[in-house]
Amino acid sequence: MFIRVTDQDGETHELEGLEGWRAMEAIRDWGLNIKAECGGACACATCHVYVGEHWFDQLPPPSDDEEDLLFSTLDKRPTSRLSCQIILNDGLDGLTLTLAESSRKA
């Protein structure tokens, strides 16, 4: 399966992912600019992405912890999610994500 990720500079990358991976792991392991400080523990919000509108409703809803963290970001939008909380599966083949500025490494 593949996901399409647009980075903070507007460049789109097609990344291979595997079922069960976190979207954050695919983004990080393919070398895109994502801070992901807590390594996927839902404790930092530095893996913030915007989900493509077509895909947003197909994801399981965020947990209360994820919602709280998203509210702590300064660049939250209606389609914001934490990419470490998006577990890839074949039904998400073609998922489109855009990296939020708040996810950029310093």
Ligand code: FES
């Ligand atoms: S990597 Fe820290 S919340 Fe996702």
